[in-house]
Amino acid sequence: MSSPLGPRRGRARKAIGHELVRRSLLFSLSIVLSTLVGVVSIPVLIGQLGDTTWARLAVLQSISQFLAVIVGFGWGATGPSTVASLPDRDRKEFFVTSLLARVIILLPVLVAGTLIAAAIVHIDPLVAALAALTSVAPAAGAAWYFIGTNRPVALFLFDALPAILGQAAALVGVLVAPSLLVYVASTASFAVLGLLASCVFVATRSADGPWRIDRSQALRGLLQDQMPGFTATFTTSLITTLPVVIVKLIVPASALPLFVLADRLSRYAGLVLAPILQAIQSWVPEAGREHIRSRARIAMLVACGIGFIGAVGMITCAPWVAPLLSQGAIAIPPLISVAMGLGFAGEAISQITGLAVLVTIGRSRALALSAGVATVAALLGVLVGTLLLDVPGALIALALTSIGLAIYRSRVALLGLAAT
Template sequence: MGGSTTERGGLGRSVARHGGRLFGFGLSVLLLAVASLLLIPAIIVSGGQTAWGSIAVGQSIGAVGAVLVYFGWGHTGPARIARVDRAEGRREFAESVKTRIVLMAPVGAAASVVAALVAPDHPWLAVAGCLSASAIGLTSDWYFVGRRQPYAYLIVETLPRVAGTLAGVLLLNVGAPVIVGPLCVLAGMAVAAVASAAVVLLPRRDERLPLRPIGLILRTQRHGVASGIGSAVYATAPLVLVTVVAPGIQPVYALLDKLQRQLSVALGPVVAIVQGYVPRTDPRETVRRARTALLGGAVFCAVLFVGVLVVGPMLLRWLGAGEVQPPFGAVIVMSAYVAINVWESFLARGVLASYDQLAAVARGTLVGSVVGLPLVVAGALVAGVVGALGGLVIGLIARTVYEGVYVWRHGRKVRGTADREGERR
């Protein structure tokens, strides 16, 4: 009886601890998502549909730049930080800061040129949107996830970013030029990056942190960034392709794209919980936890699909400020994309990263791109917004199936090894 009571007490404390972390990270993501969504109607009212479309294209291209700046720490960082002591964690963080500062200038410049070329009607708006999105690659969220410090992240990074975005909303509502909106987002991210580095590194500034050469760091992170770039390109390329081949549907597609991105980002804490739950030193325990996470995740994503389908039309009416309204068929397909995309994140970032199989994630992303992107173009030309989104979903399904095969193979391999060891004993 006493042992049972102790176990129940331990379970209760574990649930409360995980619940508190989920709430902390969820609060950050909720604040960031709400602030970002508030900016959309302010931009549309201030600059019109064309200006909004140019900023949205720039942000999409900047999202790829952000992945290049981030350079895989979102995939590899949380598990790595969770496994090392604080001194080694600070060294990893310092290497990340050093590397990403070096990457930011050339990546931001190159992405800005592409954005200006893709959106020639409002090139400076596209560049501002691009830089505001690229700078997100300087985030330190991966470190705070690995350290399980959601409230430190809330204070030092989330609040400055939210303040910058809300400042943009306020300034646009009182008549500031539309370019001020994305520039305020950029300023908030810059303040957040400086604050995070100060909080992590300055308290131990006397501690010697021997840092590896940048070339070696880049090689170490190559699989993480390869899968990240592939994901970002697959998420970004459809809006660019739609802008080129079917510009008439671009504002509507951009609104749907923005909403699904914000919803996916808002669910980041759930993915972060899986990233911390699955990896263990015992491979058999890791496989068991991966199976539990994927089965529970499937139920969660089915509920998510229904939820997005219900609230999506209302959100889109508000975000479009009465000027942009997607058809309900597009909302159905977008809801499916959000749900499948979250489950694929469980698969790739929670399970395959724990299996050290990020190369499989990169290949899966390539498969999804090869299948999906041509279908986006064909769908946009034949069936408009619904067709373009349908092609995107088909590519995502192809990617998920490919990655699922690797998960199944790895689990079978681990179980086979355990069985042979048991027979030898």
């Protein structure tokens, strides 16, 4: 008589051996190490700089990440699926053309963003410039290209590793000389190094075609084609950038670290989602049109499962993790942890459905529209919620927006799949 464990083990091995699972595990290397360094940095920076200065740095980094979205101009959203569907001989040309466009955008954005960030955070313009460079340099790099061409090792070496080494060097520098300038100078140096190394790596991949610019389309036309993806990422970035600015302007300085820590924990939880999203973005379209429907439905089921597990983990762990990371300076109450958990669930479903499914089935305009509406709703909700309930109100508003966005994108995706 055969043991019932045999078939179960067989199914387990089959699940682990699934291409989507293997690809997610490979992409997760970058995310896991980046998350570990980021989590370790919280108590170090709070201990060396104080929680108020750390919170100001977080605001500065949020603004810098918003600038990175402008420089990236939507290629991070649409690039992986697009390049995965291209013939190998055309892939490098697609990257080079996008690189030219992003470099042209980078310089004015860096200058203007530095001045704005310095004014908002009340900080040295040099510190603001280096913090901005830390974020915008990778946005001009090849991370999305590595995702779309299924090169997780290259993604780690030329995108994640420079950021990890830069932050590690910055933490050592802060331990020696507690200064924001030392911290951002280290992170910016490694970010630029990573950008240059990624471009050199792509240039040497002969299998991806020649290193040349596609001159069949003017730069203006190229940017117009990118508008749906850019609109989606731009408006989404407003949700991650402006809330902390709004909260900073309304709540007392002593309350800002609570919001910043809750926001950071939510982002680190979101990083768990990133390798799966990266894998799905290339996995859904690459098998051809005849498999898109089945793969898209699997992707949406995966998103729901991740959202549920992540929500439970966030609600359970956030209250005891916060004092540990902040050296007892910050405590997260249960109401905030519930809002964080629900927000993660909505984020998981909306991101995977939007970037991996809607883009693949040609619903990029719905992606952009939903991102725009959600941004307006979130910012108004954060403003009203902060005025009424301080930090809990802001986080509840963000959670409700995330859930609403997930419901809308799932409905559009299901209707689109039914029509294909």
